[in-house]
Amino acid sequence: MHLPDTAGAGDIQPYRSRVGLEIEMVVVHDSSGLSLPVRHYFEALESIKRRRGMDCEPVCLDQRRVALHTAQAECGLDNGFNLLETALAPVSDENGLACLAARAHQELADTLEALRADGACVLNASEHPDCPRDAAWYARVCVPRPIYTELRGHRGWHHWEGIDAKAQNGANTSVPIAAAIRALNVAVALSPASIALFANSPLEGGRPTGYKENRMTLWQRVFAPATFPGDLMLSTCPPRPFRDLGDFFHWMFGPGTVTRGLPMAQSYDYKAVATMLPDGDPCLRDFLLAAQWPGRRVDTGERVHLAPQARHFEYSQIGQFLDARLRYRLQRTPELAELMQAWEHEGGLEDLFEACGAQMYIEARAPGAGFADECLVDEAGQGPARSMLLAPIALQRGLLNRLDAAQDLVDRWGWAALAALREPAMRDGLDDARVRALCADVLDVARAGLGAEGRQWLAYADYVLDSGRSAADRLLETWNRAPGTAGQRLRAVLARHAALHPSCYMEPQGAVS
Template sequence: MSIPQSGGGPVERAQDLASWMEGGAKPREAWRIGTEHEKFAFLEEGLDPVPYEGRASVRALLEGLAARGWTEVRESGALIGLERGRANVSLEPGGQLELSGAPLRHVGETAAELDAHLAEARAVAAPLGIGFMALGAAPHWRHEDMPQMPKGRYRLMTEYMGRVGTHGLQMMYRTCTVQANLDFADEADMVLKLRVALALQPVATALFASSPLFEGRPNGHRSWRSRIWRDLDAARTGMLPWAFEEGMGFERYVDWALDVPMYFVHREGRYIDARGQSFRDFLAGRLPALPGEIPTFGDWADHLTTLFPEARVKRFVEVRGADAGDRAHLLALPAFWAGLLYHRPSLEAAWDLVRPWSAETREGLRVAASERALAGEAGGVRLRDLARAALALAEAGLAARAAEGIPDERPYLAPLHRSVETGRVQADDLLDAWEAGGVPAVVEAARL
């Protein structure tokens, strides 16, 4: 989750928030790809979660990385993240280590960034007896096993999640994702990209499914992580059916976000409890947590990080439906979405593919992808056929980028082609590992 935002001056009206988001628009030649991935750290002896404090700890990992040229980020004296250039390393609530990569021109640069990060992380972790695994959900840990990171927003969220859904704490402490952040040219381009991204998130969920085990046994889903998101907090999650209605744009997104209950306001290094309060009231100077005060654009940027739909808008579009996985899949995710969203003919063809669907079909595919991955279907749509069509469009988009001088990104789609050809995804391999050798075999299969 994000490092707190700051500055930007006071916000006077809702239209200013829409203008701020629209200010992220860029000409096509300036479009970049940002990739974020999370991974579990575990103790090699015992395969337990890594605590925050101690010799073999999350703090020791961060300190080791800081010694290699990263700048420390602290909260109330505790080391909670790192920054270097436009990339950062942050902590998820259960100690998951997240790399939020810099905005890069092509997936080849993403691969170099990922490999450099993993090499550094392994070099620091190995002497501490720590390993990393990347999959959608921790295969055997229970909630009571999980450490808590010293971040104020997580303390507030932990209590709130228990009030508004049934799976929020599972999401916070025991899941990992990979996502891509992509630019838009203008409002119309944002709307088209958001709609396609939302409608095709079930394809990403299916292709990247890697969480078939939970608390030491199969859970009946290929992506338990996706299942978790369906019962987390209905006010801030889901497929945003209103985004497909006439009149969709930045102002419509702002109108929704203003009424999503807040978590906090960040002031002078501390988190002020604003759980359940309204950003709309904040805008009017009526926020109970800060009476008489109006928000800054930094407050708005923070609030946007607490909205969790399957695809979301900030000053770019984030695609969020995939489980974390091995190196090949961490790189396939940005390649897949760049091919679909950064080539106008592929984007328009993808919209033609999904435009006839009802909200019920989109939601049905979301459920089917979680349960059966590529074997799922809903509304007469088979996910394996849909994935094949979407992958062909992504391939065409990347071919067009290569023709314009971008280093060829099509090889990064290879694991997705294999899945479409065979019907198997990472979850199937993890289930095979569990059958062969139980949890230790699963951890080894998911080692990053």
């Protein structure tokens, strides 16, 4: 959910309850099922949207189209040209799920139409079943963003591990500042339920992986060989819940961590802005306490000195990889001294963020990407199919609407016990009795947090719980039943698990227009 750029706005706006969605989509060739980098997609998408009278702003990197911005969504790429990402503008929470569903299915319809220009479609999977991750493929499909130079080189990340279109369904729900840390704790602790319910990646490199959601093994593989051990730590569930914002940011920016490159100018585009790497690899907190810090520009290698500012704190919020993130935008950027003083006191950052008009939301990273396909419609009918795309955000919205009950659920299960369920959720999904019991508890709370109209968007999750069959089970079953080579099996998967056009399963009153 991309919040509008409100820094420096006049009157501080009150908290507004909103929901948003970031849809990641695995692109495949429409006859072979092979992973496919798009070439003509953005031009075709622009034509589709302009025919409906929409204003469009193309975005290029190295003279290649990488995104198209409209008032309704930012349609772009994740890490590769074989992985699309559409970030919908947030909508008001009043009847927000229905509005979001209409917009999301319209965007999906536009994407499927535009992909025809490349002879491509979207696969219902959260990781391509049989895609290379070697140097040649990586060089061919990786988006040429400046930040990846830092991540691969200076930080030593194995960034190519995710170049086989590992995709998530990014549910985003706004939260009041006073409740933000409780909401984050709940989202992190209960993430095994979302992993299991929305699992959709049992295959990698043409072989079963032994995991229902193999996508979630990514962070260990990317960060374990990295230069700085703190990068792996920031993808690992902490041993206890966070007490307040100050505690959370100390975990994220304090000793044991190393700051990412810091922007030379004001920017929220963390993937493309020119950045400086501070000498000596300090944590962000140490950098902010200095008068200035020497370093070098990532793009040119030029030696520079950078004076710390509060905007460096806000910019760096992206630098952790838990199953949920706390994201925010400040309407007023405080002075650095004001920020550092507030950070020293319990609840101080909450008070400062209120004064600065922060808009905060929880970004879910646990649910795998999922789209209604022929297999699901045949097996479960149109109700679960209609709700599949919206089920993760409905689950998150319902939980956060009942934050006290969700917190009670975390307390009853126990923080450490829930953290220990993450691996079984990834590997076994609902086949694990403890994971299935957690999913039932989580859905009970979420259901109670939604009105009658909202609960319809949980139909897919309810079906998975009742049947014990996630998208991963259906995908693996198709793969195992298909005869012949990996290529033949991939074509069998394509025939049953290509994302359907929304008109195939939406009721007339919910159809896209």
